[in-house]
Amino acid sequence: MINKLVAEIKKKDAPVVVGLDPMLGYVPEHLTKKAFEEFGETLEGAAEAIWQYNKGIVDAVYDLIPAVKPQIAMYEQFGIPGMMAFKKTVDYCKEKGLVVIGDIKRGDIGSTSTAYAVGHLGKVTVGSRQYYGFDEDFVTVNPYLGSDGVNPFIDVCKEEKKGIFVLVKTSNPSSGEFQDRLIDGRPLYELVGEKVAEWGSQCMGDDYSYVGCVVGATYPEMGKILRKIMPKTYILVPGYGAQGGKASDLAPYFNKDGLGAIVNSSRGIICAYKQEKYAKFGAGNYAEASRQAVIDMIQDINEGRK
Ligand SMILES: O=C(O)c1cc(=O)[nH]c(=O)n1[C@@H]1O[C@H](COP(=O)(O)O)[C@@H](O)[C@H]1O
DSSP: OHHHHHHHHHHHTOOEEEEEOOOGGGSOHHHHHHHHHHHOSSHHHHHHHHHHHHHHHHHHHTTTOSEEEEBHHHHHTTHHHHHHHHHHHHHHHHHTTOEEEEEEEEOOSHHHHHHHHHHHTSEEEETTEEEESSOOSEEEEOOTTOHHHHHHHHHHHHHHTOEEEEEEEOSSGGGHHHHTOEETTEEHHHHHHHHHHHHHHTSBOSSSEEEEEEEOTTOHHHHHHHHHHOTTEEEEEOOBSTTOBOGGGOGGGSOTTSOSEEEEESHHHHTGGGSGGGGGGOGGGHHHHHHHHHHHHHHHHHHHHO
């Protein structure tokens, strides 16, 4: 799957991921109204509204981008109907040829990690049969529990030819509380980066490893160092746009081949119609606003990386 991701980034000349993080408050009224008429103001109604909202955005942008990243928390808040909307979103994006990065940020003791990996990337065995659960292409993994929390994901990736992105330096303001702590004089994120490079060296695609990492756009100095520590690791870069990350800071996340990083924007794209810049589209044309925001983002990122 890392080879497909790289090929699609090259083909579309777009190292960009659209984050499908639908909050109910983002969904335009015409969609919530219709969903509530059909299902009432219920979890089912909310799930239908976010699914229709996603579908509109995906239809408008799928030809421009290589990948999407649905954030499971946004679906999980609506319980079982929300999880069904998550699955529908994953399947629909795959039908459209998109690489799907499930943002699930899991990581636990070995047996529990295995269950997460099987549920999201692999197949579960039921009697004499095997079934895919959510069937994303990549998932995000929290490495805090160490190798036995991460290896089960790697094992399933090897079997399924899929991949993971391991959190190394996150974009949020308090990420330094633990991640920047010095251990033997070196920040923890560097040590995690070295470990990711080690895990990844056994998991190579054609040019890049299918064990990727996450480094926030909001810490470009650290991104520069981490790029050097993990030359063969694809970096998923969240924090562009709504969190303040700028394209002009992102050049160090890319390798000389112009590859090696893929930048995410969620609210900046899916809520584009609420921004002054795209207000002319109006809520009725929210998907067109998202399309324009994707076109602008691709141009912005490509100017920064070339
Ligand atoms: O793993 C992630 O994707 C992630 C890591 C990180 O360090 N920071 C971060 O914001 N994210 C996710 O990236 C998305 C960012 O959303 P926006 O700030 O709206 O673009 C959310 O789904 C976050 O959960």
